[in-house]
Amino acid sequence: MTGPRVVVVGNGMVGERFVEALRTRDRDGRWRVTVLAEERRPAYDRVRLSAFFDGVSAEELNLHTPDDGVELRLGEPALRIDRERRLVTTAGGEVPYDALVLATGSYPFVPPVDGTDLPGVFVYRTLDDLAAIREHARGRRTGAVIGGGLLGLEAANALRLLGLDTSVVEFAPRLMPAQVDEAGGAMLRRYVEELGVTPYLGVATSALRPGPDGTVAALELADGRTVDAELVVVAAGIRPRDELARAAGLPLGPRGGVLVDAGCRTADERIWAVGECAAVDGTCHGLVAPGYATAEVVADRLLGGAATFPGADTATKLKLLGVDVASFGDAHGTTPGCLDVTFTDPATRAYAKLVLSDDARTLLGGVLVGDASAYPTLRASVGGPLPAPPLALLAPAGGAGSGAGALPAAAQVCSCNAVTRADIDAAIAGGAGDVPALKACTRAGTSCGSCVPMLKQLLDAAGVRQSTALCEHFDTSRQELFDIVRVRGIRTFSQLIAEHGRGRGCDICKPVVASILASLGTGHVLDGEQASLQDTNDHFLANLQRDGSYSVVPRIPGGEITPEKLIVIGEVARDFRLYTKITGGQRIDLLGARVEQLPQIWRRLVDAGFESGHAYGKALRTVKSCVGETWCRYGVQDSVGLAVALELRYRGLRAPHKLKSAVSGCARECAEARSKDFGIIATETGWNLYVGGNGGFRPRHADLFATDLSTEALIPLIDRFVMYYIRTADRLQRTAAWIEAMDGGLDHLRSVIVDDSLGLCAELDAAMARHVASYSDEWRDVLEDPERLRRFTSFVNAPDVPDPSITFTVARGQPVPARAADHRRQPVALGLPEVRR
Amino acid sequence: MRTLNWTPVCPLDRLDPDRGVAALVDGVQVALFRTGGELYAVDNLDPVGGAYVMSRGIVGSRGGLPTVASPLHKQVYDLRTGRCLEVAGVTLRRHRIRCRDGLVEVRLRQEE
Ligand code: SRM
Ligand SMILES: Cc1cc2nc3c(=O)[nH]c(=O)nc-3n(C[C@H](O)[C@H](O)[C@H](O)COP(=O)(O)OP(=O)(O)OC[C@H]3O[C@@H](n4cnc5c(N)ncnc54)[C@H](O)[C@@H]3O)c2cc1C
Ligand code: SF4
Numbered sequence: 020m021t022g023p024r025v026v027v028v029g030n031g032m033v034g035e036r037f038v039e040a041l042r043t044r045d046r047d048g049r050w051r052v053t054v055l056a057e058e059r060r061p062a063y064d065r066v067r068l069s070a071f072f073d074g075v076s077a078e079e080l081n082l083h084t085p086d087d088g089v090e091l092r093l094g095e096p097a098l099r100i101d102r103e104r105r106l107v108t109t110a111g112g113e114v115p116y117d118a119l120v121l122a123t124g125s126y127p128f129v130p131p132v133d134g135t136d137l138p139g140v141f142v143y144r145t146l147d148d149l150a151a152i153r154e155h156a157r158g159r160r161t162g163a164v165i166g167g168g169l170l171g172l173e174a175a176n177a178l179r180l181l182g183l184d185t186s187v188v189e190f191a192p193r194l195m196p197a198q199v200d201e202a203g204g205a206m207l208r209r210y211v212e213e214l215g216v217t218p219y220l221g222v223a224t225s226a227l228r229p230g231p232d233g234t235v236a237a238l239e240l241a242d243g244r245t246v247d248a249e250l251v252v253v254a255a256g257i258r259p260r261d262e263l264a265r266a267a268g269l270p271l272g273p274r275g276g277v278l279v280d281a282g283c284r285t286a287d288e289r290i291w292a293v294g295e296c297a298a299v300d301g302t303c304h305g306l307v308a309p310g311y312a313t314a315e316v317v318a319d320r321l322l323g324g325a326a327t328f329p330g331a332d333t334a335t336k337l338k339l340l341g342v343d344v345a346s347f348g349d350a351h352g353t354t355p356g357c358l359d360v361t362f363t364d365p366a367t368r369a370y371a372k373l374v375l376s377d378d379a380r381t382l383l384g385g386v387l388v389g390d391a392s393a394y395p396t397l398r399a400s401v402g403g404p405l406p407a408p409p410l411a412l413l414a415p416a417g418g419a420g421s422g423a424g425a426l427p428a429a430a431q432v433c434s435c436n437a438v439t440r441a442d443i444d445a446a447i448a449g450g451a452g453d454v455p456a457l458k459a460c461t462r463a464g465t466s467c468g469s470c471v472p473m474l475k476q477l478l479d480a481a482g483v484r485q486s487t488a489l490c491e492h493f494d495t496s497r498q499e500l501f502d503i504v505r506v507r508g509i510r511t512f513s514q515l516i517a518e519h520g521r522g523r524g525c526d527i528c529k530p531v532v533a534s535i536l537a538s539l540g541t542g543h544v545l546d547g548e549q550a551s552l553q554d555t556n557d558h559f560l561a562n563l564q565r566d567g568s569y570s571v572v573p574r575i576p577g578g579e580i581t582p583e584k585l586i587v588i589g590e591v592a593r594d595f596r597l598y599t600k601i602t603g604g605q606r607i608d609l610l611g612a613r614v615e616q617l618p619q620i621w622r623r624l625v626d627a628g629f630e631s632g633h634a635y636g637k638a639l640r641t642v643k644s645c646v647g648e649t650w651c652r653y654g655v656q657d658s659v660g661l662a663v664a665l666e667l668r669y670r671g672l673r674a675p676h677k678l679k680s681a682v683s684g685c686a687r688e689c690a691e692a693r694s695k696d697f698g699i700i701a702t703e704t705g706w707n708l709y710v711g712g713n714g715g716f717r718p719r720h721a722d723l724f725a726t727d728l729s730t731e732a733l734i735p736l737i738d739r740f741v742m743y744y745i746r747t748a749d750r751l752q753r754t755a756a757w758i759e760a761m762d763g764g765l766d767h768l769r770s771v772i773v774d775d776s777l778g779l780c781a782e783l784d785a786a787m788a789r790h791v792a793s794y795s796d797e798w799r800d801v802l803e804d805p806e807r808l809r810r811f812t813s814f815v816n817a818p819d820v821p822d823p824s825i826t827f828t829v830a831r832g833q834p835v836p837a838r839a840a841d842h843r844r845q846p847v848a849l850g851l852p853e854v855r856r
Numbered sequence: 857m858r859t860l861n862w863t864p865v866c867p868l869d870r871l872d873p874d875r876g877v878a879a880l881v882d883g884v885q886v887a888l889f890r891t892g893g894e895l896y897a898v899d900n901l902d903p904v905g906g907a908y909v910m911s912r913g914i915v916g917s918r919g920g921l922p923t924v925a926s927p928l929h930k931q932v933y934d935l936r937t938g939r940c941l942e943v944a945g946v947t948l949r950r951h952r953i954r955c956r957d958g959l960v961e962v963r964l965r966q967e968e
């Protein structure tokens with residue numbers, strides 16, 4: 020094959036995108052492609068670079084797809100361009116080109132300050148930089164970042180995560196000066212301080228000083244202060260890597276960068292530049308989205324097209340551990356005559372500003388700090404009419420509610436990939452029925468991901484019903500499945516999947532069906548086929564730990580326990596060498612048990628009167644309590660007595676997600692009842708019932724449901740609440756999300772379980788009565804049955820050999836897992852359900 | 857030590873359909889599964905989580921392929937090839953398994 024050859028210098032994000040774009044469009048393979056890469060690894064997602072510190076591996080960040088038509092030479096930088104002979108020189112020889120694409124990116128700018136060459140001073144650009152930072156941070160205590168912009172704050176967060184006491188020095192009087200205004204900067208500063216990062220603003224760094232071992236130890240500031248720092252990251256801006264072009268005599272932009280026209284071509288008609296190294300009409304862009312646009316332009320031009328650079332969207336959104344910061348469009352309000360609308364909510368600590376045209380009709384830009392939920396919609400509306408009145412857009416929750424459905428067709432939905440609403444609508448019309456399909460056919464949502472919620476809204480707006488199918492084996496939702504099982508009296512998974520599903524099931528539908536069968540009272544969870552449906556926790560009636568051992572949590576209703584029982588727990592832990600800890604649920608966790616030890620441990624516990632605490636199940640966990648009127652001088656009711664009674668009533672009840680409760684003896688609320696799925700707070704005359712609270716990933720306070728109830732009136736309400744939840748909630752949907760998703764919300768719930776508007780109450784009451792009557796302790800049942808006990812062996816062919824991989828060391832006087840040093844912590848996605856509208 | 861011998865492990869009826877067990881073969885922890893009328897043997901070591909737990913995962917199917925999901929963090933593996941369906945480049949090592957006269961036998965596969 021002897022077609023023309025394009026040589027690409029640099030295999031960064033944009034270089035890779037260029038190659039991909041060219042190869043996709045060049046269907047008959049006209050161009051041969053050679054890529055010269057300075058880094059030793061193929062292109063990776065630099066935007067997500069910091070995820071490396073959360074344990075995301077280099078492989079996971081990889082962007083490069085191997086392609087037989089592309090020759091990728093790693094670790095072989097271009098050294099020189101010979102424009103006369105159309106050759107690029109590398110250490111390996113000369114590479115001839117017909118077209119040359121420069122995609123060399125930027126280098127971090129290091130200000131000329133004494134000491135930046137000391138060991139322990141780093142920049143933040145490549146995976147190698149981050150690996151070196153992690154290495155140097157080991158055993159060190161303090162760190163500092165020079166530069167308080169987007170990248171500097173990201174680096175500061177990384178240092179903080181590495182355990183360093185971190186400072187940020189910024190020359191400008193506020194953080195992220197390029198993106199946010201003064202008020203936004205002040206709000207940001209409060210957040211950053213709360214994370215434990217110390218900002219030094221409006222001051223320059225005058226020198227870096229070494230310690231006795233010759234590595235960096237401190238920063239000296241221009242105002243005379245010193246800042247301890249055994250590790251320093253310089254994040255003071257970037258400069259385009261234009262050295263090859265400069266040496267080849269190509270014109271540069273006024274502030275550096277390879278000067279190109281709107282077609283991304285340099286003064287030499289065979290040489291192009293893309294990404295951060297390109298000064299398009301004189302301006303360099305330091306973000307990936309405009310870079311991608313240049314890559315598409317050059318791919319088009321090489322194939323005879325006439326594409327031009329569409330202009331840049333400088334919108335940015337940063338997430339610094341829970342703090343959202345976004346700015347877009349004319350954030351600083353530099354358009355003549357423009358108007359500002361600002362909104363500050365000290366309670367939720369959200370700050371927002373919108374910049375509008377002088378007639379207040381057109382959105383020009385804005386800044387959001389704290390709550391950036393309105394960002395996707397707002398960003399897409401820049402330059403067009405406001406999708407809703409300014410206040411409705413800015414008030415918390417307003418942004419989400421205003422909806423993407425109101426966007427004009429030309430609005431850019433995904434700015435990373437330049438996809439407009441019209442593109443999305445066309446894809447939907449062409450049959451794309453869910454987010455993965457939209458990603459595949461438009462590329463929207465495949466880069467930073469911040470537009471994914473909008474994709475969902477646009478599907479909704481187009482009237483596409485998004486699937487409620489549980490998984491590929493069942494087309495039904497959990498609620499529908501529950502009704503099928505209940506109404507048809509189905510008792511096994513095989514029957515259910517044969518009649519109402521397909522395939523053999525999976526880790527999603529099997530535990531759901533196991534839970535439904537258990538809620539309907541179909542015998543012991545380890546009996547017959549049911550055993551094969553259970554998650555490992557339910558299968559061994561214990562919680563799996565990271566090293567393959569299990570934890571044991573006996574029930575301690577209301578947190579009340581006798582000295583005798585405490586002693587038994589102590590003895591069991593001592594005899595089996597278990598780690599013990601008081602849990603957040605007012606009971607005691609015994610950790611480090613091997614599978615074959617579980618029955619022996621439980622034999623001892625059951626004999627002493629303990630029973631399973633269901634810490635492993637999607638079931639009732641604990642009913643916490645305060646000491647209440649028995650002891651407390653403020654208590655007005657017996658909170659412990661009620662908590663114990665409730666825990667015994669609902670113990671063992673399987674549900675779509677775990678259920679927690681608490682009872683407080685007075686309004687001081689020492690048991691934190693309002694953070695529970697159902698919480699009870701004593702009043703002078705009875706009990707107040709709260710529902711739909713939780714802690715966890717998205718804390719929510721429970722709502723007041725009924726007041727001043729007698730104990731007799733309280734219990735049936737809880738029974739119905741819990742049973743109605745079990746019947747109608749989605750898989751892994753806690754009560755809070757269930758109520759939020761319910762049409763009519765709390766009022767509907769009240770009408771169903773207080774006024775019996777659906778005529779369901781008698782049935783719910785009967786179901787609960789059956790549960791209470793049929794409860795028996797799962798662990799006692801196992802110990803009495805050799806068939807069930809058989810499952811608790813280490814190896815089927817060597818039942819006497821304990822798992823040799825489970826070993827311990829001692830920490831603070833107790834055994835803890837000895838971890839293989841080479842096994843890095845992996846980040847784990849939170850398995851949280853998405854709320855459906 | 858790695859041998860290429862078939863090692864008898866247990867009677868077939870000790871393998872419940874769709875639920876794994878662990879076995880120790882020549883010092884290597886192996887997870888055995890019986891599903892859809894077939895037998896499968898893979899490493900018991902979860903390559904992502906780093907603990908020896910694969911035998912305790914949920915068995916099922918994805919698009920007709922027999923699968924097991926890690927009980928630690930739920931990555932799903934194709935039991936026939938050992939390939940992880942979620943994380944590119946991750947695989948479970950497979951071993952040979954057969955049933956002779958009602959007895960399940962395993963033969964370790966050497967490093968590929
Ligand atoms: C042991 C304990 C921590 C401790 O040492 O104190 C604990 C440990 C675990 N929690 Fe928890 N949680 C414990 C109290 C809590 C609390 C506090 C409470 O209950 O008052 C909360 C916040 C309250 C709440 O749930 O609303 C809590 C919120 C979570 C969540 C987030 C739930 C959410 O809705 O966002 C999870 C994840 C999940 O369930 O999906 C979780 C999951 C877990 C799991 C099951 C994770 C897992 O799958 O391995 C841990 C199992 C530990 C084990 O093997 O025993 N744990 N967890 C506490 C056990 C209490 C008990 O006696 O049963
Ligand atoms: C930590 C971090 C976070 C970021 N976050 C965001 C964000 O949230 N949003 C956003 O839009 N952007 C973000 N960016 C910027 C984004 O990564 C860049 O805009 C993008 O990578 C630019 O792509 P590029 O291909 O032009 O340059 P690069 O990705 O830097 O690639 C250039 C490549 O060329 C190589 N090279 C240089 N000279 C030569 C030579 N002579 N021969 C061979 N190879 C050479 C370099 O080694 C490099 O691998 C972030 C950057 C960093 C560092
Ligand atoms: S909630 Fe009330 S009764 Fe209970 S301990 Fe606190 S102050 Fe005392």
Ligand code: FES
Binds near residue numbers: 436463466468470471
């Ligand atoms: S806006 Fe970044 S992926 Fe769509």
